[in-house]
Amino acid sequence: MTESGENTSWMEYHRSVMDLGPLSIFIRKLLNRSPLSSNDQLALSRLPHDIIHLAPDTNLLCEGDRVTVCPILLEGFVCRYKVAADGGRQIVALKIPGEALDLQSAYVHTADHDMYPITPAVVARVPLTELEKLAAERPSIARALIVDVLVEGAISREWLLNIGRRNAEVRFAHLLCETFYRISEVAGLPVTDFDVPLTQQQLADVLGLTPVHVNRMVRRLSEKHAIRRMGRRLRVSNMTRLLEIAHYSDLYLHRTGHEPSSMLDEQ
Amino acid sequence: MTESGENTSWMEYHRSVMDLGPLSIFIRKLLNRSPLSSNDQLALSRLPHDIIHLAPDTNLLCEGDRVTVCPILLEGFVCRYKVAADGGRQIVALKIPGEALDLQSAYVHTADHDMYPITPAVVARVPLTELEKLAAERPSIARALIVDVLVEGAISREWLLNIGRRNAEVRFAHLLCETFYRISEVAGLPVTDFDVPLTQQQLADVLGLTPVHVNRMVRRLSEKHAIRRMGRRLRVSNMTRLLEIAHYSDLYLHRTGHEPSSMLDEQ
DNA sequence: CGGCAACTTGACGTTGATCAAGCCATGTGG
DNA sequence: CCACATGGCTTGATCAACGTCAAGTTGCCG
Numbered sequence: 001m002t003e004s005g006e007n008t009s010w011m012e013y014h015r016s017v018m019d020l021g022p023l024s025i026f027i028r029k030l031l032n033r034s035p036l037s038s039n040d041q042l043a044l045s046r047l048p049h050d051i052i053h054l055a056p057d058t059n060l061l062c063e064g065d066r067v068t069v070c071p072i073l074l075e076g077f078v079c080r081y082k083v084a085a086d087g088g089r090q091i092v093a094l095k096i097p098g099e100a101l102d103l104q105s106a107y108v109h110t111a112d113h114d115m116y117p118i119t120p121a122v123v124a125r126v127p128l129t130e131l132e133k134l135a136a137e138r139p140s141i142a143r144a145l146i147v148d149v150l151v152e153g154a155i156s157r158e159w160l161l162n163i164g165r166r167n168a169e170v171r172f173a174h175l176l177c178e179t180f181y182r183i184s185e186v187a188g189l190p191v192t193d194f195d196v197p198l199t200q201q202q203l204a205d206v207l208g209l210t211p212v213h214v215n216r217m218v219r220r221l222s223e224k225h226a227i228r229r230m231g232r233r234l235r236v237s238n239m240t241r242l243l244e245i246a247h248y249s250d251l252y253l254h255r256t257g258h259e260p261s262s263m264l265d266e267q
Numbered sequence: 268m269t270e271s272g273e274n275t276s277w278m279e280y281h282r283s284v285m286d287l288g289p290l291s292i293f294i295r296k297l298l299n300r301s302p303l304s305s306n307d308q309l310a311l312s313r314l315p316h317d318i319i320h321l322a323p324d325t326n327l328l329c330e331g332d333r334v335t336v337c338p339i340l341l342e343g344f345v346c347r348y349k350v351a352a353d354g355g356r357q358i359v360a361l362k363i364p365g366e367a368l369d370l371q372s373a374y375v376h377t378a379d380h381d382m383y384p385i386t387p388a389v390v391a392r393v394p395l396t397e398l399e400k401l402a403a404e405r406p407s408i409a410r411a412l413i414v415d416v417l418v419e420g421a422i423s424r425e426w427l428l429n430i431g432r433r434n435a436e437v438r439f440a441h442l443l444c445e446t447f448y449r450i451s452e453v454a455g456l457p458v459t460d461f462d463v464p465l466t467q468q469q470l471a472d473v474l475g476l477t478p479v480h481v482n483r484m485v486r487r488l489s490e491k492h493a494i495r496r497m498g499r500r501l502r503v504s505n506m507t508r509l510l511e512i513a514h515y516s517d518l519y520l521h522r523t524g525h526e527p528s529s530m531l532d533e534q
Numbered sequence: 535c536g537g538c539a540a541c542t543t544g545a546c547g548t549t550g551a552t553c554a555a556g557c558c559a560t561g562t563g564g
Numbered sequence: 565c566c567a568c569a570t571g572g573c574t575t576g577a578t579c580a581a582c583g584t585c586a587a588g589t590t591g592c593c594g
Contacts, residue, residue, distance in 0.1 A: 063518070082424060085514035088432035092424040104417045107410060112421045112519040139403070143374060146413065150371045153416070154379045156423040157349060157359040163431050164475030165355035168582075199540065208431030210583055215542060232540065232591055247352035251330070252379040435550070466572065480550055482574060499559055499572070 020045035022124055026072045029098030032185050033256055034144035043134060049124040054117045061115040067105035069125045073097050076121030077197050082113045091206040098186040103149050106132060119197045154252045163208045171207050172217045173246035176236050181250045196234040287312035289391055293339045296365030299452050300523055301411035310401060316391040321384045328382040334372035336392045340364050343388030344464050349380045358473040365453040370416050373399060386464045421519045430475045438474050439484045440513035443503050448517045463501040
């Protein structure tokens, strides 16, 4: 979960595996859950797109918006959030590099939530029409996109359990475990350390807590040597400890590991 | 939200509109969000299936199960739930008549949660292969199924906001409002009164509260004349009051109202 | 170096959890 | 038709987790 600007080792690693241009990380992400022939991968890499850079906290999508373009996150972290009538904010999803940010817009044309980058972000924008054409021509691509949506749903369900039934400490640890697994997945190798790019305010909005209480949990997890505070930033350095605190199981992430190497034959 | 056995007026109303056999209510549900030609509707109604009756609290699906059949709920109420390591239960979705219970299984073959009927339930089971064949042949049906999945995702997100950021009273009121809208939708007309088929224990599992505290909220909402206690059962009788307590907006349900009458032309 | 935003800490309040006891509907068997 | 058993509801007393408020402190960027 390193700041997007920093181009850290695991990012570099990924790019070197198989270069399919800027969308390469997106294709790799899909490959983790769905088989795609090399022609499928090539077709995806040739999707027309432009690339934009976004500053943190600039709105990417607003409730009620109608959308004609599918944004794909290449670098940085983005969140979906909703606000209650009394102004309370809840972050309902965290998106990491390689993930499509708004596949639903292809089917449901008005957004029911807002979205903004948490770190500086780089986003590729693919016209929905092109994406739909490709999905219509290539069923395995359509399938891969749907699986992506379904896994996001599975994550929401786990978050419901997390917020509804786990106490602050375990809840926090669980979020860090999930983020670790998701990042390791796009990286293609287990990440050893990573820095959490969220402010304590944002962590509070994810976890359904107040910033003050998040701060207390940060201290608690530090004292248990599960995380470390590097200046103003949190570093996850002891996954074993975190996993046992959270009683974490990653079943719900539905990782299947379709390695690119094993997928080089045509459909 | 009347007990499934009772065959109440709004159920009857629905069946009389356009009789496409047992799956009729499912087709109507899809029509609420997606246009389907009468040929599409006919094709759906001819899906091979068997019909089973389920007693409450019998497991329908277990975490880790692999599935070959898509269950469609015809009568009664079913919930998805997850359990934490310490035994805490969280209901992560409520399914009402007309909804497909496990479309994800067509794409992600192991379940990440459990499912059981809350009331006696009637379920049609369609072989996944048949459903996939139909979706492949008829894009508008594929689309309708995906929209269904996406709306369930939107509901999860709203629940995250509900549990994460609203206090017990508002949270409870919000759940009742949502249920009202969803039931009215399949019914095809606004339902005036309905009875909540959940025990206070189950309400607690939905809301991330304890049964004791749910009970206190039941009393509070009764005192505000938003709901009534009929013996052991809750009756929602004053939607206006509930809507203002919850500050409810149904935007996230993505209702578009493709009336069956306006969809009689072929694609 | 100055200013700002984020973090930190302590004191105190409140919501909702826990525990425990009693009550009331509903269904069953005599 | 009544007795009684059972599961769910109700209630009060007490307690802990988390929220609120307010006043610092610290890292960070220009």
